[in-house]
Amino acid sequence: MVSDKAQKVVFFSLLLVIITSYVIFFSTQANAQDEWWNENWQYRQKITVDENSGTTLTEYQVRLLVDTSSLVSASKMNSDCSDIRFTDDAGQGIDYWIENNCNTLSTVIWVQVPQITASGSADIYMYYGNPSANSASSGISTFLFFDNFENPSWSSEHWTQAYQGTDGSWIIENGYAEFSSGSSPGAISLADGIGLNDYIIESKTMHVGSPGASMGLIARADINGNYYHQELDQSRLWLYKFAEWSYHNLASSSVLSVSGDTWYKIKFAVSGAVLSAYSYEHDAEISASDSDFSSGRPGIQVYSQTARFDDFVVRKYASIEPTYSFGSEELFDDTTPPTWDNQDQHWNSVDLGDINELEAYGSDDRGLSQAMLSTNETGTWTEITDGTYGSPFDCSGSIGPIKTKFDWLSTSVAEGSTIAWKIRYIDMNDNDAYTDEMRFNIKVSGTPEQYCSDDTLYGECSTVLPLYCDDGDLVDNCDTCGCSTNLTCIDNECFNVSCTPETSAACGSNIGLCTEGLKTCQMNGTWSECVGGTKPVNEICDALDNDCDSEIDEGCLCRNGETRQCNGPDRGECKYGISVCENGQWTECYGGIEPLQEVCNGKDDNCDGNIDNVAGANSIESTHCQCYGGEEPKKELCNGVDDDCDSNIDESSECCNPGETRDCGTTLGICEKGISTCNNDNLWGTCEGGIKPEPTEICGNEEDDNCDGKSDQYDPQCKACDNGEQDEFEVGVDCGGPCEMFCFEIPWLIIITAAVIMTVIIIFIVYPAMVRRTIEVGTLE
Structure with missing residues (x-):
């Protein structure tokens, strides 16, 4: 029979193996945390982040606006913000990305906050004040996906075609993605999904040249070219559903001002059936509801003309963004005392009354x-x-x-x-x-000229104290004793003189309108005021140098009495006004007619050179607007009517002539193109013939069944995990394959394997040996 002692030994041996494995694992993980913090970062501020949506947010990207210009001007922060760091309340470093330029009043910084409990708050810290620090800003580490298109080869591996019309092409170069389009759309999406159905996309976008492209973000793109589309064109913000190669308008904004060759920041959020689009520069937001597409990849699209994208970001979704507040600035608590060196003392003399320095x-x-x-x-x-x-x-x-x-x-x-x-x-x-202590002795040098009648020594004739005693009264007698350095004796008094009494000299200036005057040296050796001449006055913007500084009308925007045209333009119903220069500044614009909101009345009310180029005035005089009954613009419907009110009829690439045909589909993988025929409604019909993509990849046949450009060994749907690869949760290997239950990095696989081997040895070797030993002992007894 096995003794209790043997059982306890085996039990505690197994327990020791398990505890040792976990201690090694977690201690190593703790040491792997970011330990950059030290006394070199002299300042920090606490930031309290409040959760407002009622949902616990994990690794959520929070947008901060930081006044870095004040910190840079106070020499507390590097001019490029390279010394900014963020930590959680436990002091562990957290990822961040600086979106725009440093040294501004509102520098945008995105911080990945580890966790904010539902309707609660989380504290993080911003550190700065290290002149030798290098930047740790990283968009790739901060977001679900990030691409600033600075590395074309990296970008090309992470994007794939979502839809391609009859012309146009994508290029990635010079730090942006550009689509050069003729008259049909082109869209690309992420090659791999992000593992979420609800997310937020943000990006900068630009019309190249004059605004005319319909550019924007896409969400929930599938392999058949269906997706939701947020669009910013030359005048509005739109939400569309793109299905079966056709647009379906979901929502649009009021008229916006959009310029060419100008970056605009746009945002597209999808959550369940709710879609919303936002333009930062216009502070314009629209929303819609549609439930046809519940999942898919994010991406970008351009329709007609050429547009660019930069700083493409995918981040987590919250129905209400967190808010935050900054605490007071804290100084690093350094207890190291200062030191002194190179001590010296400079004594002018040891005489009483001298000024000395340490x-x-x-x-x-x-x-x-x-x-x-x-x-x-x-x-x-x-x-x-x-x-x-x-x-x-x-x-x-x-x-x-x-x-x-x-x-x-x-x-x-x-x-x-x-x-x-x-x-x-x-x-x-x-x-x-x-400092070290330094000493010297005070003495009175020289021999006094005279003691006063009260036998008190009041002073001596010296450069320090020009006094002597005369019948018991202290008087100045610099004729006898002289004066201190830089002083002049006048009538037995010492003065700090700047001139010789009763002399005169020119004063003032002959520059500009000024003329010189005359000043006289007074008996105390100082100059009188300047008399005569013409003195400088403030500039009055009259083309003359009034303040006599060799400059004319500095600070003036104009010269008095000048006029100029203002407002306008002198086009359509508008007329120029007149502004007059008064005191060097332009007055308000008088007269003239300014642009008004365009209405459908046969006139160019907004003075943009176009008549009635806006919807909604119920006027039969309109020649371009299809606004009878006050209808808003919508997508061109190929019906012989100007549906989008842009003065063009049926300009969409989707419009056609009945009986006309064109190729459709794709030739990627097993697919072959078919033929689409224009219907009597002037719209392209469905794609007939050809070979269409399979809904999902058939793994193992070495074919690209879903026609996404990837055969089995490259398609994520067929790809098993390889040891060392990371999955979408960033915990070891790719958990999308058969290794899902063992997602550990190689070092921890070795440690755990060793622990299992030790356990087997104890159970099958050590334990039986101890049992036999116990039996033998029992037998001997």
């Missing part, structure tokens, strides 16, 4: 407070006066030199006193240090 260099660059202290030989220190900087603050790593001056005339110091000096240095974290 000088030292500091090692810290994070703020300074200093005080001058003095003592007698008892060692009791007393603060005398605050110190002053001898040179500007040096942020390159040291402060120096620090010069502190002390004026003996302002303090009562007895002859023969011993004075000790030192400087205290306090940085912004309240760490302090003192």
